[in-house]
Amino acid sequence: MKIEELNRESEMLYSGHNACPGCGAALAVRYLTRALGPDLAIVLTASCWSIISGMPPLTALKCPILHCPFPSAGSVGSGVKRGLVAKGKPDTTVVVLAGDGGTFDIGLQALSGAAQRNEDYIFVCYDNEAYMNTGMQTSSATPFGARTATAPYPLFKAGQKKDIMQIMAAHSIPYAATATVAFPEDMEEKLKKAKKISGFRFIHILSPCPPGWGTESADTIQISRLAVNTGFFPLYEIRDGVSWEMTLKPDRSRIPLKEYLGAQRRFKQMDDRRIEILQEEVDHDWECLMEKVNTAD
Amino acid sequence: MLPEVTKDPVCYSCGTEPSSANKTGEWRFLTPEKDIRLSPCRQGCLLDGEIPAWLEAVKNGRWEEAWQIMSRYNPFPALTGYVCFHPCTENCNRGQLDQEIEIHAVERAIGEWRLENYKRVDRPKEVKGQAAVVGSGPAGLSCAYYLNQGGYEVTVFEREKVIGGMFALGIPEYRLPRKVLKKELSVLEEEGIRFVSGCHVGQDVSLSGLYEDYDTVFLAPGAWKPRKAGIPGEESGGVWNALDFLSLLNKGHQPEIADPVVVIGGGNAALDSARSALRMSNVNHVKLIYRRSRTEMPANQAEVEAAEHEGVELIFNALPRKIEEEGKIKEITFDFCKTNLKGLVVDQSRSFEEKCGTVIMALGQEIDPSIFGEPVKDSLFYAGGDFTSGPATVPDAIRAGRIAAMTIIARDAGLPEPDLMLPDLEPVAFEELNLEAKINLSLQQSQAKPDEEAGRCLGCGTCNSCGICYIFCPDMAVEKVDNRYQLNMDYCKGCGICVKECPARAMVMEGGME
Numbered sequence: 168m169k170i171e172e173l174n175r176e177s178e179m180l181y182s183g184h185n186a187c188p189g190c191g192a193a194l195a196v197r198y199l200t201r202a203l204g205p206d207l208a209i210v211l212t213a214s215c216w217s218i219i220s221g222m223p224p225l226t227a228l229k230c231p232i233l234h235c236p237f238p239s240a241g242s243v244g245s246g247v248k249r250g251l252v253a254k255g256k257p258d259t260t261v262v263v264l265a266g267d268g269g270t271f272d273i274g275l276q277a278l279s280g281a282a283q284r285n286e287d288y289i290f291v292c293y294d295n296e297a298y299m300n301t302g303m304q305t306s307s308a309t310p311f312g313a314r315t316a317t318a319p320y321p322l323f324k325a326g327q328k329k330d331i332m333q334i335m336a337a338h339s340i341p342y343a344a345t346a347t348v349a350f351p352e353d354m355e356e357k358l359k360k361a362k363k364i365s366g367f368r369f370i371h372i373l374s375p376c377p378p379g380w381g382t383e384s385a386d387t388i389q390i391s392r393l394a395v396n397t398g399f400f401p402l403y404e405i406r407d408g409v410s411w412e413m414t415l416k417p418d419r420s421r422i423p424l425k426e427y428l429g430a431q432r433r434f435k436q437m438d439d440r441r442i443e444i445l446q447e448e449v450d451h452d453w454e455c456l457m458e459k460v461n462t463a464d
Numbered sequence: 465m466l467p468e469v470t471k472d473p474v475c476y477s478c479g480t481e482p483s484s485a486n487k488t489g490e491w492r493f494l495t496p497e498k499d500i501r502l503s504p505c506r507q508g509c510l511l512d513g514e515i516p517a518w519l520e521a522v523k524n525g526r527w528e529e530a531w532q533i534m535s536r537y538n539p540f541p542a543l544t545g546y547v548c549f550h551p552c553t554e555n556c557n558r559g560q561l562d563q564e565i566e567i568h569a570v571e572r573a574i575g576e577w578r579l580e581n582y583k584r585v586d587r588p589k590e591v592k593g594q595a596a597v598v599g600s601g602p603a604g605l606s607c608a609y610y611l612n613q614g615g616y617e618v619t620v621f622e623r624e625k626v627i628g629g630m631f632a633l634g635i636p637e638y639r640l641p642r643k644v645l646k647k648e649l650s651v652l653e654e655e656g657i658r659f660v661s662g663c664h665v666g667q668d669v670s671l672s673g674l675y676e677d678y679d680t681v682f683l684a685p686g687a688w689k690p691r692k693a694g695i696p697g698e699e700s701g702g703v704w705n706a707l708d709f710l711s712l713l714n715k716g717h718q719p720e721i722a723d724p725v726v727v728i729g730g731g732n733a734a735l736d737s738a739r740s741a742l743r744m745s746n747v748n749h750v751k752l753i754y755r756r757s758r759t760e761m762p763a764n765q766a767e768v769e770a771a772e773h774e775g776v777e778l779i780f781n782a783l784p785r786k787i788e789e790e791g792k793i794k795e796i797t798f799d800f801c802k803t804n805l806k807g808l809v810v811d812q813s814r815s816f817e818e819k820c821g822t823v824i825m826a827l828g829q830e831i832d833p834s835i836f837g838e839p840v841k842d843s844l845f846y847a848g849g850d851f852t853s854g855p856a857t858v859p860d861a862i863r864a865g866r867i868a869a870m871t872i873i874a875r876d877a878g879l880p881e882p883d884l885m886l887p888d889l890e891p892v893a894f895e896e897l898n899l900e901a902k903i904n905l906s907l908q909q910s911q912a913k914p915d916e917e918a919g920r921c922l923g924c925g926t927c928n929s930c931g932i933c934y935i936f937c938p939d940m941a942v943e944k945v946d947n948r949y950q951l952n953m954d955y956c957k958g959c960g961i962c963v964k965e966c967p968a969r970a971m972v973m974e975g976g977m978e
């Protein structure tokens with residue numbers, strides 16, 4: 168990403184879209200489409216992005232978007248890619264864009280099927296850690312300890328966040344990677360890499376959501392950065408399900424998770440004991456990840 | 465029946481018109497705006513120059529603009545780029561990251577660009593008045609420059625044959641190439657400033673005469689009267705005064721100097737004398753002897769190091785008592801001397817003799833209030849540089865000339881006296897900068913090319929067009945125009961990300977953010 172080369176023409180996202188102020192998902196898709204465009208087709212499940220993308224005749228993206236039923240993203244993506252190939256357009260990049268609900272929960276079986284068949288497209292999950300568009304209901308991507316509409320204060324999400332990356336790795340797909348909006352260069356590199364690979368590719372993007380997470384809209388980047396620097400959301404890539412590699416080590420030795428949680432009102436009811444539980448979980452995941460990274464090289 | 469799809473592969477279900485028809489800026493209840501805060505370099509700059517602004521211009525290759533910004537405070541960047549001791553750099557925040565910006569190197573490059581690209585433009589000039597400037601040092605030249613820009617017809621009177629004051633006669637050629645000075649002066653002449661050299665005001669013309677003939681007079685005769693040690697032998701032959709020695713050399717003569725040379729003093733004139741003497745073909749040994757310690761030397765430390773590196777021997781804590789002559793050999797007696805709370809303490813029991821062929825006394829200069837042969841009256845306000853401050857620096861003098869010119873221009877326009885002091889604000893501290901998004905932050909150490917070096921500047925309170933706000937705006941409400949960034953209020957939702965992420969702290973949220 169050379170800032171000198173960026174301008175309105177190189178962007179695929181238009182202003183005037185319907186995202187909330189400070190929306191991480193809007194930024195994620197801005198980076199994503201810029202990296203993969205212009206010859207790009209997007210398959211979109213029901214989610215905040217169905218709204219952000221605008222109401223016809225308006226559209227927020229310079230590429231076509233196909234809205235599809237909530238659980239069907241994986242299959243619709245397969246069909247669109249095969250259709251384009253059949254029409255003699257094998258070079259068009261097909262991206263399935265789904266929220267965490269559309270990926271971790273309701274979309275999981277179609278996703279699994281497409282991954283197992285190694286369909287030739289990129290599945291992008293922008294993860295705002297709940298069903299945000301319908302009012303912040305818990306999803307299996309919601310982290311332990313977060314308050315949601317279905318686990319209102321003083322309740323909280325009890326189980327751990329589902330490890331979608333291990334699930335994808337278990338499908339032995341050619342490429343899978345994590346990314347987040349505070350590190351646009353890292354994200355772009357991964358997307359450009361993914362674009363050059365054929366077969367099923369999966370990108371998991373952590374996208375802060377100011378109203379849902381209870382953060383200041385101005386803090387979106389800082390929150391995303393903290394997620395990485397605390398080790399809560401490590402940045403890595405996996406090739407063929409076996410070769411794990413960190414792309415961006417946390418700046419300092421990992422910052423205590425408390426700093427990340429404290430900046431978000433959804434974790435307001437987290438007492439020290441619960442913070443410790445989550446910290447231990449993050450530490451454990453981190454060690455497992457390091458092991459995978461180390462055995463890979 | 466489904467409508468026919470015409471714009472293959474655009475699917476009709478997703479819309480075909482850009483959402484930019486939707487002016488989402490209407491949602492905004494907080495508004496970001498560009499801000500300017502004081503940078504540490506500017507606080508350190510003796511000229512008050514807008515350093516980060518001209519660095520930004522150079523980074524983007526806008527040299528003309530850089531010159532325009534520069535010349536608001538410094539009309540002679542080519543000269544200061546050589547001789548200013550750049551206290552700006554000492555303060556530079558980037559030093560806390562890796563290495564300070566070489567501000568003076570970029571400054572010099574702007575000056576040299578300007579001299580190379582100078583073209584006289586005929587401006588219709590409504591003459592505001594006739595101005596006389598006495599003294600052609602940096603203070604006089606600067607006042608002449610700004611008065612001339614402001615529409616005055618300016619005549620500069622200089623008692624010496626050469627124009628330039630200390631630029632021409634004090635500072636040695638090896639520190640300031642004379643071709644740069646010459647070019648600078650020829651530009652001033654082309655701009656319409658008249659120089660009368662060899663005209664000593666007070667002897668060749670009278671000061672009162674100038675007051676009669678001109679609407680405005682600015683006095684900048686500097687401080688040239690040598691301070692004396694008041695010791696026996698000081699006036700004998702073979703004992704030079706530093707400024708006499710340096711100006712003779714700078715005029716192209718060969719002062720009579722016999723090896724070895726002893727320079728007495730610890731200021732810049734002492735250092736220049738020592739280094740100049742060492743450069744003479746018949747001189748092999750130069751000692752510089754100073755009455756206080758090394759850390760107490762008023763000279764610029766880089767100069768001291770350079771002198772030492774070239775082979776000047778430095779001796780400290782020694783005060784001369786007398787100078788005796790034995791034929792062509794001089795013998796100076798020094799007493800041990802140091803400073804304590806009471807001042808200078810001399811211990812005559814610990815003394816030593818130093819034999820040499822030449823002594824150069826560099827004990828500093830003083831203002832000579834009687835220089836014009838008549839008292840300087842109430843108009844003293846329109847005087848500046850070393851003449852009013854005592855020996856100071858080139859940038860101090862340039863600043864004084866500018867302030868005088870601005871004050872005169874305002875007075876003649878019937879405007880109130882302008883406040884030309886920089887407000888005493890806290891500059892942006894290194895800790896305040898947000899350097900977390902290392903995107904676009906040039907991480908190299910000092911660069912040889914001025915635009916690359918300027919690109920290392922962190923901004924510190926001035927937008928340096930890094931583009932971070934552009935990168936992080938989820939609404940594409942930061943527009944990029946000619947590599948610079950502007951807010952587009954049609955689409956800004958007021959999220960505040962740009963304000964928060966701006967590394968330079970060059971943005972604020974109207975009405976605060978918290």
Ligand SMILES: Cc1cc2nc3c(=O)[nH]c(=O)nc-3n(C[C@H](O)[C@H](O)[C@H](O)COP(=O)(O)OP(=O)(O)OC[C@H]3O[C@@H](n4cnc5c(N)ncnc54)[C@H](O)[C@@H]3O)c2cc1C
Nearest residue numbers: 599601602603623629630665685686849850856857858861
């Ligand atoms: C050896 C030496 C080296 C220095 N090096 C540096 C340096 O590297 N960097 C730095 O920042 N500062 C340096 N300084 C200090 C700096 O040069 C002075 O502070 C600065 O030049 C003062 O400017 P000015 O215009 O007030 O006076 P000057 O530069 O002294 O100019 C005054 C001019 O007025 C003329 N004049 C005097 N009386 C009359 C009269 N009656 N009629 C007509 N003309 C008259 C003089 O001939 C002279 O040309 C140095 C000083 C010395 C002595």
Ligand SMILES: Cc1ncc(C[n+]2csc(CCOP(=O)(O)OP(=O)(O)O)c2C)c(N)n1
Nearest residue numbers: 213214215237266267268269297298299300
């Ligand atoms: C089958 C089906 N069930 C429910 C919905 C209602 N619905 C629309 S968007 C949405 C939430 C989607 O959550 P997620 O996938 O996480 O995306 P987000 O809104 O958080 O971006 C839901 C439940 C639907 N459109 N279709």
Ligand code: SF4
Nearest residue numbers: 505556557921922924
């Ligand atoms: S980084 Fe730039 S603006 Fe900041 S102190 Fe240094 S030169 Fe000045």
Ligand code: SF4
Nearest residue numbers: 937956957959960962
């Ligand atoms: S990041 Fe964009 S939308 Fe947010 S305040 Fe700045 S300009 Fe406005």
Ligand code: SF4
Nearest residue numbers: 927928930931933966
């Ligand atoms: S983020 Fe960069 S471009 Fe934007 S205002 Fe700050 S310094 Fe200027």
Ligand SMILES: [Mg+2]
Nearest residue numbers: 266267297299
């Ligand atoms: Mg979601």
